[in-house]
Amino acid sequence: MDMVKVFKALGHEFRFEVVMALLEGRIHSCCGEVRSYEQGCCVTDLTDKFDMSQSTISHHLGILLDAGIVNMEKRGLWSVYLISPETIQELHKQIGDWLSPTCQLPNCSS
Incomplete structure (x- = not known):
């Protein structure tokens, strides 16, 4: 992971x-292709929630996809x-590894 x-x-x-x-489950899917237990959405869900065009949202999702933060699956037409x-867990682990054992700041308790 980069x-x-x-x-x-x-x-x-x-x-x-x-x-x-x-992550917090604040986007609910209207396309019918995202199961209730999945942390996902369709572009339409985001255009409904945010005041942005579909092309702008798709651009931002492409950046998240390229970084490995989200995955994309084709489900029917959606x-x-x-x-x-995996990326979220690795990010959490990396940040913990960076901060926990080697903190040299004056206010660090480790």
């Missing part, structure tokens, strides 16, 4: 908001974007 690419993708306010909304649990 951590720079992941952080660059998450560094944009809209993309960060989309990822957090998916493209479904799903959170990549």
